[in-house]
Amino acid sequence: MAIIAENILDDVKTYLADMKKPVTVDFYPQTESPATQPMRELLQELHALAPQIELVEHQEPAQLVPPENPGDIEGPVTTFSVGGRFTGIRYLGFPGGHEFSTFLGDLVDVSTDQPLELSPATQEWLSNLKEPLHLEVFVTPT
């Protein structure tokens, strides 16, 4: 059975048609996680809908971000890169429910160089940061 419901398939395809630049989606499965196979199938279905999505499945584990340790990676990790450069966006787990639209939105945004919505002051402050900024947003798929 497909992961993307048939009744939204055309809408997803139309939405992804806005993609411009290819996005490399690096997929790091975690074999023991029940989220891995659905995530793999979801990414394969998205690739079939949008040729700009280049799917690469890795055998090695995903790179950790401090303070993560290897035991923390209990599910699949997916990252987005454009033009060979990591965008900084990672998705840990499976984007079910409302998170699916966020996932799709991120794909289109990084593919089209969407203008930032942050205020100029915030952008300037961020551009002057000397240390890495790591934001984690925890969600529960609904």
Place this chain on the structure above:
Amino acid sequence: MVDATSFPSLSDRFEVTGVPLTVVNGTARQVGAAPEARLTALIQQHFPS
């Protein structure tokens, strides 16, 4: 973005009891949706000038 259900160890470490929960560099926390000003203030507290 972290699917809390699939990453219970990370969720326990950051004591995820409500979502969305935003964690800044593993420490500062914001529960719930927040306007830009609040989130920016939280981040700036983590990076004192």
